[in-house]
Amino acid sequence: MTTADRLLTVEQVAELLGTTVRFPRRLIAERRITFVKVGRHVRIPESVVTAYIDAHTVEPVMRGRRLRAVV
Template sequence: MSKASTQTPPLDLDERLLTIAEAAERLNTSPRFPRRLVAERRIRFVKLGRFVRIPESALREFIASGLIEPMTTSDVWRAA
């Protein structure tokens, strides 16, 4: 298997790129949080000269990766 197949898909050129402020607004956080995500390489981003942009898909992936499903009654009894 080639290394390229295990990497994230290439960026769709028609995809909207969000500024740090727009990403913070979507996450309902301060701009410092998306900046930290970028600095720690915890989210995909695009560097355009000195500008940093976050693809909408990367933001959706980040949110989905933090999603925790609720436990059902059977899960509670199984865990005990």
């Protein structure tokens, strides 16, 4: 997290992840993502969301087999 990081609301994080607000709220409750408390408000740094996406991205596995063409 950098000091120049944009702090996102839970709603903004949900939109970025393509989920409902329930998912980022669960990540926060389970302490699976870094967040900042500003009074009663919860904010998540944009770099943390990007790092979360990068850490949970699954790369495709290319095996030696070729796909058959559908005729």
